[in-house]
Amino acid sequence: MRERTRVRPAIVRLSRRLSAGLGGLLVLAASAQGPALAGDFEAGRAKAAKCKQCHGLDGLGKLPIYPNIAGQSAVYLAAQLRDYRDDRRQNDMMSFITKELSDADIDDLAEYFSRIEIEVKVPE
Secondary structure: OOHHHHHHHHHHHHHHHHHHHHHHHHHHHHHOOOOOOOOOOHHHHHHHHHHHHHHOOOOOOOOOOOOOOOOOOHHHHHHHHHHHHHHOOOOOHHHHHOOOOHHHHHHHHHHHHHHHOOOOOOOO
């Protein structure tokens, strides 16, 4: 009988540790998705005037060398803008344009362009 009472608390402790570890993994997995952005759509619309020459106010590249950014994830867009601003990604025009952007500016632009709805059709 005494052995059982010793084993049971050990199992309970192990179970608690595993639960805590699993909870920690879930938190890490959620944070890997990136931070939630708190961009302002209307402010982003106003700031997008700087982007219209290449990407248009609709987020659709005006020439084949300019990517479509409409409907992209806000987290993705913000990460790309920060990478250009902080010289982790290189493009002469984007690096120049993003140098003056604050984190709030980036979040606003990401929110604006991410909320543009586009229709995708798979070819038959």
